Amino acid sequence: MALRFEVLAACGAARRGRLTTPHGTVDTPAFLPVGTAGAVKGVPPQELAASGASILLANLYHLALRPGIDVIERLGGLHRFVGWPGPLLTDSGGFQVWSLGHLRRVDEDGVTFRSHLDGSPLRFTPEGVADWQARLGVDVAMALDECLPWPVTREAAEASWRRTLGWARRSREAWRGPGGLFGIAQGSAFRDLRERAAADLGRLDFDGYAIGGVSVGEPAAERLAAVEWTAPALPASRPRYLMGVGYPADILHAVRHGVDLFDCVLPARNARHGLLFTRHGVLRIKNAAFREDPRPVDAACACPCCSRLSRAFLHHLARAGELTASVLATLHNLRFYLDFMAALRQAIELGTLTELTAMFAIRSTGEDPPDDPHPGSDPESSDPREKRSP
């Protein structure tokens, strides 16, 4: 078996684990920064390691389109190509079935995309996707799945799951890579379907199991429910991976239900858009309130940004549209997420999970963000400009 997963400690359903891959180990719960095209936008691979990342996510659809699987293979595989020697996971392109919904056609055998770059057709089948990921040499490959939009009828969700399950089976049989292969459970917002999907998938003996089909625009309650239904129904001996989630509160919630791995574009994208995560809540650095704020973004953070730069400077760079603002903010948000995950791991070992909500300014789980017309008025926040995380 290419991957080994051990559960080192538990706290309720939450697990403190270790995933061993061909390119190194991943302490779980872990967060995977999203490097769609091979790098997190604005962050060189070396800096990523310094931020505390142990495993990086890249995207097969985007890499297959550009520069092409052949090119990466000839250049010595994905690790060498992107300059990241640690564990790598590639998403299969299943998410693009949703996000690029108008550019693809799904049939029983697979998916045909029309390139968003030049319109040329590109065929994705379970076997082809497994083969590409094997040739890239990734540590964790994802089976091709159909990520459904929300909402969707029960009939559509059921038919889709039957198809995705077939693809999962074919992927499992086709997998010849050096790393492990994860299957992805779907089921949309239907409890019995979610539970059945988890059970169906669990019988296929994957190296890990993902919960897919969330964070596609559904209400928070449904997203949380999908996790609560699916996670416990997946094999306990393998890592569980919640794809595309989320805010710290979502992550904490999922960890409490036994999820081990997460990935999300939020820390990187929000950073580029001027939204910074801090231990005192969220902060929109471009807001006028920070123009002359000499304090660091988060005094408790050791990222390159917080260790010597002021909010005022970051505010200035962001307003000036300077590239460096994005770089610094991304470095910070990633560091925040990775610190959060480290704290989560420690809390599971110590049995102090509950205290995290205060440490990282997490308001609650299981609720949509409140419609507060005056955010920042939380009495627990030391500064009215620091807003609580959703």
Added chain:
RNA sequence: GGAGGCGUGGCCGAGUGGACAAUGGCAGCAGACUGUAAAUCUGCCGGGCUAAGCCCUACCGAGGUUCGAAUCCUCGCGCCUCCA
């Protein structure tokens, strides 16, 4: 001295008799973002109200023509270009 051109909301800049509180862009104020077609997108952006409607004040200034003027005329003021 002569000839011509131009002055529009914080800035740039459309509009050249009614559909104009006045297109755009920038700046400004706020918000969104969840397995990345995102360094993106959205809302507000003269003032006031018993606000999807109404009322004021507005296109350098002052007069005028007209049912009606940012748009036409006259006179100022300011700026620019060319020729001497």
